[in-house]
Amino acid sequence: MKSYRRFAGVVSVALVGALALTGCSDSDADDKNESGQAATATPAADLRAGLTDLLVQHVYLAGIALKTAVDEGGNLEAPTVKAAVTTLDKNSVALSKAVGSAYPEAEKPFLESWRQHIGFFVNYTLGKATGDQAMVAKATKDLNKYRTSFGQLINSVVPELPADAVADELKPHVNTVYAAIDSLVAGDGKVFAKLAVAASHMPHTAEILAGGIAENKGLEGAADSDAAELRAGMTYLLDEHVYLAGIALAQAVSKGGDLEEPSVQAAVAALDDNSVALSKAVGSAYPEARKPFLESWRQHIGFFVNYTLGKATGDEAMVAKATKDLNKYRTSFGQIINSVVPELPADAVADELKPHVKSVFVTIDSLVAGDGKVFARLYAAAHHMSMTAATLAGGIAQNKSLQ
Structure with missing residues (x-):
């Protein structure tokens, strides 16, 4: 918080x-x-607010999609699951376009990377729900690798944001989403509160990203x-x-x-x-x-x-x-x-x-x-x-x- x-x-x-x-x-x-x-309306403030909006929505839409999948017994072809995933993907596309508006060459790799990490969370959820510890371990390993590759991707277009710092910034995101998924699968009644905690980390991530982009692009105003x-x-x-x-x-x-x-x-x-x-x-x-x-x-x-x-x-x-x-x-x-x-x-x-x-x-x-x-x-x-x-x-x- x-x-x-x-x-x-x-x-x-x-x-x-x-x-x-x-x-x-x-x-x-x-x-x-x-x-x-x-x-409150400078380009830098606009950027930070826009990224906050999209990243907070990402967490909630991901949580809703994962809960819907668990409610449907892991059937990813169920109409309700597909509808939830489609809406989540709209948010992913919107995020990639926000990045692409400043860095056109990064839009496609960003979207591919972002979609990939959502898939890893799905695998973690299915592994937890079915008791497949190997699947959980692989998803955890994949998400750790993702943090590194995502940091490198961001750094390649925004040198002001060190790759290691971006990767570290994603640790709370990954860990709190894990906690929300674990609660969801366990049915311990804490999933909604855990999801809110996961979302609470996104404004800070938005601040870090917006600050680097604003500096790199020389945007008017200050993101912080x-x-x-x-x-x-x-x-x-x-x-x-x-x-x-x-x-x-x-x-x-x-x-x-x-x-x-x-x-x-x-x-x-x-x-x-x-x-x-x-x-x-x-x-x-x-x-x-x-x-x-x-x-x-x-x-x-x-x-x-x-x-x-x-x-x-x-x-x-x-x-x-x-x-x-x-x-x-x-x-x-x-x-x-x-x-x-x-x-x-x-x-x-x-x-x-x-x-x-x-x-x-x-x-x-x-x-x-x-x-x-x-x-x-x-x-x-x-x-x-x-x-x-x-x-x-x-x-x-x-x-x-x-x-």
Whole structure:
């Protein structure tokens, strides 16, 4: 959780800068505020946020694909498994295109390498699930070799990133995904929390990669600035919110809507940990907003649960009420944010949440219908969060004069 701790610290330290503004003229304060907002949108900050978005999604989509495969008894040809793997591969392609936009010659080898390491995780999972220790050992060996070759690949196009350092940076990724897989196969109820831990390492990996690329390409801004840190941190937590919400809702539907079932409760607990982390991030800069933010955020998750249960049981009145409640929530949430960040108009914040609510509705509809599109729908829903993160980070950076 190193990246989250620094993120929370950044917005907390920003309070000192905000207080210092009281000694500035109005025009000086306006200039600093405008530069603070712009600092979250530099090419370097864009790059870091984009890589954070894609890498966090990689972990969750990989976890979902592996869980789906285990649920299907290891049958990789099952329609649900193929659908999950297809969505995971879309993320891999998106990552390769992000690399290729800066280094065209690296796009193809990056994609081949990235796909290969996903295959090694699949082999590790199948080996664990079937008790094939030789398969597990080979997959572990392959992943160790992959870290080395991936480091060499990145270093070949970004000399500012030493091959050994890149390989070492991947150790937490590999080890935490192992832990999530082990928990998944063991059925010990900790898989959702373990997956969240695995995802928590990705923002730091994104920071390392973005820093090297930004230096190599001479991008404007700094990938490790406070403003870039804020935006990346918001991107991570909001992406995670969508995936953990989707996982919890899917788990609830698979268990017939029994919210007391242990696996459902475990998924909900992982989701609530994310809600608490979001509230702490907000509260580190705006202490008075932490409690109302958490109450509001938890409430909107409850409305999504009601929408899901209504859809699953054919209770149209329940669906209608949940829809109405979520529309009201957008308004009240906008008011909460505006009360502490005047730079973000309440109506604008409420409007920014429209894509989030609608895309989650579409995901839930697909989940309940069992039309095979739920993984792609969840991926689309998560994509909206990077825009929401950019909006919120820009307003906070402007309010706190982050650079």
